[in-house]
Amino acid sequence: MKNFRVLQKEQSHWAYATPAIAAIFYPFLLKAYHAALSFSVTVAVTSFLLSLVIPVHGFLVAWDLGKKSAPTSADVFLKQISWLTVASPAIFVADGVVTYMLGSSLSDTTLWLIFWILAAAAGWLAHMKSSRPVLLSRVANMPTYSPLLRVAHGISALLIIVLFLGMHLTNHLAGIFSEQQHRHLMDLFRVIYRGHIVEPAIIVLFLFQTVSGIALVQKLSARPADFFRSLQIASGAYLIFFVLGHMNSVFIYARKFAGIKTDWDFATGAPTGLIHDAWNIRLVPHYYLGVFLVLSHLTLAARLIAISHGARPERANVLAVIGIVSSAVVALVIMLGMCGVHVST
Template sequence: MTRVVSATSSRATYAHWHLTPAVLALGYPWYLARFYDAAAAHHALSALAALAVVLAVPASAFVSLYSLGRQPLITSRDVILQRLAHFTFASPPLFVIVGVFLYLMKINGADARVWLGIWAAVLCAAMLALLTNPAVDKHAPAVRRLAPVRVMHGVASAAIILVFLFPHLGNHAVGILGADTHKAVMLVLRHLYRAGWIEPILIALFVFQIVSGLVLLLPKLGEKRDLLGTLQTASGAYLVIFIASHINAVFVLARYFGTDTDYAWATGLPGGLIADSWDVRLIPHYALGVWLILSHIVCGLRTVMLAHGVSMPRANAISWTLIGVTSLWAAVIVAGMVGVRI
């Protein structure tokens, strides 16, 4: 009897620990507000502390995902907790897309309250799902033929990378030299990816990536994963919402109203992202988004390497090296976006 009570208590503690990131996400808008207030008052240490709390939401979700993915036996409850953790990890772009939708509906000043309502509902749903699932069981993922989807996802990724993504991120990297330099490069590149027949194809490819990414992600929740495997699924979940948010902002919020989606628009110039209480949410959104999209590409390359017989240690070494290089690229982009100039 004592063992049963002890096991039940242990399982409850285990589930509660993995609910912590989602509970922390409830306060996400207020952490951002604290960051904005501290930055506006030029209290650097307070601003950095508040930003650390903001980033603690996706960081804690990632720790939860890694822990869950290392379990020797993946149960149905583990899968529920992983779904919640992936959703929590994507908090930065989720808060952005919520804000954009509310702005388009002309609902002002309600972002934090709507966010609180969304997360209260998500947490209630997660806890109900946990309570109605068996305490201990073996999760048996459905057998699916995903190889064709994986290949199409990779081919679409390669097309997006070559035609749009790397030129676009290269353009953003020169933003650290100034908005005028960025605009000069952008006007040249737009002749390629804004061509009348190319742009609709790119949009269709992005939509396909969102759908196919979800198809590939969900079965992985029942599989054991290492650190890079966790980074691949976490970044994929983040990018699903990030891409949807970005497309909505560019094609609905901006172009529909005749706004040029240039560097000044993206970075809130002339005031900058830090100087605006709404735009401040774009800092973690962009910072993590740029790094994660590059990391996701590297993780995808690792999958290809492993499928073609490259040893795990060698594939991991190459992947971590590439992540280190792309992290520098992402750091330059983000530095430029928050106002650093050289």
């Protein structure tokens, strides 16, 4: 019986290291997708869907760890690694762009392997040491974070929606009808969000969202979390890397390094497109999760605001689920348009 408990404990060590272990295979599943396109659509689609399982698995492990009422420092560390796994599609895109810009002798895949092998080893060792619980009671008794910071984070998010995000997502939704519809709306909206005053303000707002988001994620990582809170933190972690990577791709790589327009062709990887190019395929999960998680993040923030203003938690939870499902549908419609699927009108 004692040996069985030891074996069970050792299995749990590996279980909590699996998000980082799974992330190691992320680039290779995308490579398998591209290689299989020439001989089997079924194999290609299966490889692509398996790549999406990796960030989902990271979320599930983080959610499971969040159920612990008295997490150890090792649990917190493993949750943070799991959130990195959730963000793996955004990190892999940034890895590729930065590696190319720096002219690194190491490929983006090699750097990826080095990072995630080390992360997996660190996660496993951290959980091995957690047999002596170091309870974070002092942190657990502290406020979630400064109310002022949370309010500022919310206000800056609202400003981003009004000044940029609402128009940007509407623009991309138009892509399901045609490229021309997308370009037409893009030209209209860019008059607003690329204005001499507005664009720098949007950049500052995004940077503030990132910095404040890091602070909030760090503080919340030491606290128990249900499904909704876990998804809110996981989506915030993803958006930190998505926003920083996207800003680098647009403002530094495209405008300064390559000198190219950030239009429909840039977003869809023209002329080869997103789904037929070995490099561009990484943009599909990157974009899809970016849209899905930003809308889910806003939905979950609205849920907390509603509850704090007296809404019944059961009703708020139902509406949050509807919002999350709707976010997934909106993200799918946008990605279908970007991948060349258009609805005739």
